[in-house]
Amino acid sequence: MxxxxxxxxxxxxxxxxxxxxxxxxxxxxxxxxxxxxxxxxxxxxxxxxxxxxxxxxxxxxxxxxxxxxxxxxxxxxxxxxxxxxxxxxxxxxxxxxxxxxxxxxxxxxxxxxxxxxxxxxxxxxxxxxxxxxxxKSSASTSANDTTIDSSIELLFVDKNYEHLRGLKETFSEMRPTHVTADVDEGYHLLETRPIGVVVSDVLLNGFDGADFLAAVKERFPDVVTIMMTSSKDSSVAVRLINEGQIFRYIVKPFPKEAMRSTIDEALRRYVLQKQQPSQNLKRQEQQVATAAVASTSSNSQSLSQLLEEVRQRLAEKKTY
Amino acid sequence: MLNYKKIKKSLKEVRDALERLELLEPMLDENSSDASVLKNSRQLSEFTVSVHKLIGSIPDPFLPTMVQSAHAVIESKPSKQLHSAVVSSDVSEDKFQALLKATEDRLRQAIQAELAKIMVADAFAPAPAPNGQIYSDAYTTDDAVRQSEQRLRTIIDSTPLGIVITNEECKIEYVNSAYAQLYGYQPSELIGNSFTMIVPPDKREFWLDLHAKYLAGYKDIRGEWEVRHKTGKPIYILADAARIVGTDGKPKKVTFVSDISELIKLKDEARQSEMQLMQAEKMSSLGQMVAGVAHEMNTPLGFVRSNMDLLVEMFAEMKLLLERYNSLREEILHGSPVSVAQSMAAIEEATQKFTLYKQVDKITQNSIEGLTRIQELVSNLRNFSRLDEADFKPASLNQLLDSTLNIAGYLLKEITVEKHYGDVPNVMCYAAQLNQVFLNLITNAVQAINHDHGKITLSTAREGENIVVKITDNGVGIAPEHLNKIFEPFFTTKEIGKGTGLGLSIVYKIVEKHHGKIHVESERGKGSTFTITLPIGKVVADAESTALFSES
Structure with a gap:
């Protein structure tokens, strides 16, 4: 060794x-x-x-x-x-x-x-x-320079329709952009559409946005997650790091341009992770974890099942 | 020369006066009351005056024969019987002139007396009905007097100042419209009633007492009071009063009030928002302090906790080793050479793992040091907050500075602190508040330092009856244009969200509360010195204010 x-x-x-x-x-x-x-x-x-x-x-x-x-x-x-x-x-x-x-x-x-x-x-x-x-040749690592595949889609989840409309207006020109206030619909979109980046508010209807993003990351480790919130809470942020491998945490209100560049960065990260799975910490984490314990998770789960499973796993988790 | 204009005017007045007299006439026949007699006599006087004026305006040669009858009017006591008003008489021209003169004087006096009466009566009368008819009888010859009287009335009725006259029986005798409006009543609802209807129910006794004492001349009413609107809601007034003697010869209280409810509300709001801001600032500095203290506390807690885990691990290793030694002993006593060898090998293996014991001194020593640090931190916190101490009492500024330094320790890791403490007497102060002042100034000093050789100097010295505290840093300094603003609330050079801009304004307030002074000297790039001068103050015996036994 x-x-x-x-x-x-x-x-x-x-x-x-x-x-x-x-x-x-x-x-x-x-x-x-x-x-x-x-x-x-x-x-x-x-x-x-x-x-x-x-x-x-x-x-x-x-x-x-x-x-x-x-x-x-x-x-x-x-x-x-x-x-x-x-x-x-x-x-x-x-x-x-x-x-x-x-x-x-x-x-x-x-x-x-x-x-x-x-x-x-x-x-x-x-x-x-x-x-x-x-x-591979070194050419494949140049994700930064290439334009990002326009077929990769975006998903925004927020209970504020006003905000959703604003986001839709801003991003739908660039690429297919889904907005929804319904978490289950969001989850369904993730299962059916080629979504690369999910942006969620921390407060969703009847849902904790942090839970949602953690579950998304668990089920779709390649998807890059971003939390947006107007209520600053450091314990939520810490949870999002430790459980959700959050990519960015942005505080409302934010400048439109900052959001644009954050989304660009997230898309680039998504492409990079797809090209080089080694760059994906969450995937890695799951692989290392499954090497130790055989995973039981199937690929067709409802969101609530998934959430429950994620919560349970976190409760039993030995690591931080 | 004839002045037709004047004559015409006089004639009109005579005609008007006559008309009024005629109007009154029927009332006099039957049961003529005093009031109607008074009214009549007033009218009569007016009529007489107007006639006299008319006569005056006509040169002698033109005087008609009816003047003779006018003379009779003047002769007769100007009242009583209206029927005798126009009587013919054969009085010579000379005598008439003399009589006229005498009458003129008498009239003038009578009119003046009447005027004075009317004014007092008007002051006590209810506010006029919109058509203003009540005052139609208040005619005088003297336009100026009448005008000024009207002006006065207009002023009284249009002033936003409420005016009320209260008598000895606590009854309201007069209110102006502003007063009635202020309380939400009609004037008629107030007049004749006790003034206590507008004071808070639980304050009635107090007010009755105050009213009596005020009229007796040994209490004042000036000030801000809480009273009651008709709806029962509290309103606030600013009142002042004057004593007058009424026509009945009895003392009355004239009170002038203005509604200051809005003002009080605004003041209250301002006070509240100020308190909220001060609280916000306190929370913000508290937040900073908590962040620092939490980190200071969690660091030793971190390694002490870790060390405890390590000791647990070590004891587990030791237990394993002991058990294996025990079984070795058993094997030696009862076992075979092979089993002894196996036991020996097991001991060898456990010994290999048993490494932590070599570090046990370091582990325990570090832990004890860590716990001591936590202990000190907690005691520093207590010293700093002084929660368990009396508010205003003598305290050593040197000690206060030290406990602040202790609490700010986490800020001062990279900074040299020089102390030049004088041998100064204790100062009467709110120690916790002065700590807040010192923490704020020291925190500012640290934040001003942007280089590696930061130095903060603290000094105390006695100057006469004052102690002077200086806090000096060698930081960036304050821009000259900011120097006179730094104690203003909300002034901050920090970016939005990084500071409330209230820190130094609170420092200023606290120093002011101690009757002290604070000023700053600063040079760009060299640093700043904040100087606080605090009076030593006298130890006040609390015996006077404190009872020995508490009420059960």
Whole structure:
């Protein structure tokens, strides 16, 4: 077995690092007490998982994640923090593209599980990358430059008809755009139409938008999900990270242009994930998980069944 | 020379007066009351005056013979019997002139007396009916007086100021229309009734007492009062009063009131929104503090909790090892060499895993340190909030600054804090509020620092009867054009949503409440110094205000 890729822990509190060192005493790890130090390590070594504190002097955890994404895009990013306000949580989604958000104090066993799970995902992605490198030419990775297939459709779910109309007007010129206030209809559309991006409000009629997006991600891991909301709630945002692998969290009201570019980015992500399944953390997560436990989920489920199953799985979940 | 215009005018007046007299005439025959007599006499006087005016306007040679009869009118006591008003007489021209002169004087006096009476009576009379007929009898020769009287009445009736006259029996004798309108009544509903109908029911006794004392001359009514509208809803008035003596010779209270309900409402709203804003600011600084404290607290909690998990793991390893040692002992005593060897191998395996014990000192030591930090944090929080302390009491500013520094510790990790505390006496203050002031200023100081060698200097010194606290930073400084605005509410240079702009205005308010002063000096790129001057104040014995025993 080749040498395991290292996990990097960053915290300005030495004693936290000392504990983590013992928790991961059987795993190859690196420690850093500041963002700068962490970036130096990221530049010099291959790191599978980056676990960082949020509130640190000079460079915050989110800032570190953002820089880390540039230096080492495949490193899986996790925040382990004592407190973050909503702004920081949203930033961690939108700019840090964080994989997990873990609160201090933490549970050693769960933390170990989550981090090791992420490390396994990293290893798998890497294998997939190496495999596709052999097969495909480098041309296929240029999703950024190519225009996105206009057959990919958009879905907006919101209980506010006014908003739905506005979204329909804005996006239907570009590509087929579905809007609905009915969650079941939205789910049906996902099953029948080639939808690439789902944007949902947090408050839906009789439904929690976060639940809906988590279920969508569970059932359609390739679909890119975006939460839009006018009510800011950091616990919802944290749930969306940990359970829904949310792509973006946007706060109403937002500028039309910002929404356009967010949708563009989401579509690009969708195309990229389709081309390179290794880029899809959720798919990876499911593959790693199914390797451990045989999955029972069938492909034809009603939304309520799916929601129930997702909720149950989350309740039993050992990792964050 | 004849002044026809004047004569014509006089003639018209005479005719009008005559007409009125004639109108009154039938009333006099039967049971002539005092009132009708008074009215008649008034009319008679008017008529006389008008005649006199007419006579005056006609030069002697033109005087007609009827003047002789007019003379008789003047001679007769100008009242009583209207029938004698026009009587012929043979009085010589000279005598007539003299008589006329005397009559003229008498008339003038009579008219003046009458006028005074009318004015008092009018003041007490109910507001005029729309057609204004009630006052039709208030004629005087003196246009100026009449005009001014009318002007006065117009003013009284059109003023938004409510006017009410109340007598000794607490009965309302007069209200102007503004007053009646203010309370939602018709004037007739008020006049004759006790004024207590407009005060809150539970305040009636108080008002009756106040009314009596006011008329007796030793209480004032000036001020803001809560009264009752006809509908029962509370209204607020600003009142002032004057004592007058009525025609009956008895003291009366004239009260002038204006409705300030709207004003009170606005004031109330302003006070509430100010309170809400202050609360918002408090929540915002509290939020910042909670964020900092939560993180400070969760960090040691994080590693202590983790260390406990590790100790649990270690004890599990140790238990396994102990069990295997026990079975080894059993095997040695009772088993075979093979089973002993197996046990030895099992012990070897468990020992390999048993590594945490080497770290046990570090684990426990770190945990104890972490718990101590949490303990300190909690005690800092208590010191800072001073929840369990009396409001206004002597406190050491040096201690307050220190407890604020402790609470702001998470902000100050990268900043050098220099303390130049003087040996200063305690200051009478609301300690928790001063802590809020210091936290705000220290937080601002930290936020102003945008470089790696940040320094904040805190100093205290006594200057006469004051303590001077200075908080200095070496941050970006304040733009000169902002210096005079920074204590204004809502002034902020932070981006929208990042600050309420109330922090320093609250600081200012708190310092003001302590009868202190605050000012700022700043230089762009060099930093700022906030100087707070607080009077030491005297320790007030609370014996006077506090009873020894509480009421059961």
């Amino acid at each position: 080749p040498e395991q890729v290292k996990i990097l822990f960053v915290d300005d509190e030495q004693k936290v690092l000392e504990s983590l060192e013992l928790v991961f005493r059987d795993t190859p790890i690196r420690l850093a007490t500041s963002g700068d130090e962490a970036l130096k390590i990221l530049r010099a070594e291959e790191i599978s998982v980056l676990v960082s504190d949020q509130r640190m002097p000079k460079m915050s955890g989110v800032e570190l994640l953002r820089e880390a994404k540039k230096i080492s895009p495949h490193t899986i990013r996790i925040l382990l923090t004592g407190y973050s306000d909503l702004e920081q949580v949203i930033d961690s989604i939108n700019t840090g593209e964080v994989y997990r958000y873990i609160n201090k104090p933490w549970d050693n066993a769960k933390l170990r599980e989550t981090v090791q799970f992420a490390a396994r995902m990293y290893e798998q992605q890497k294998e997939l990358r190496d495999m596709s490198k052999g097969i």
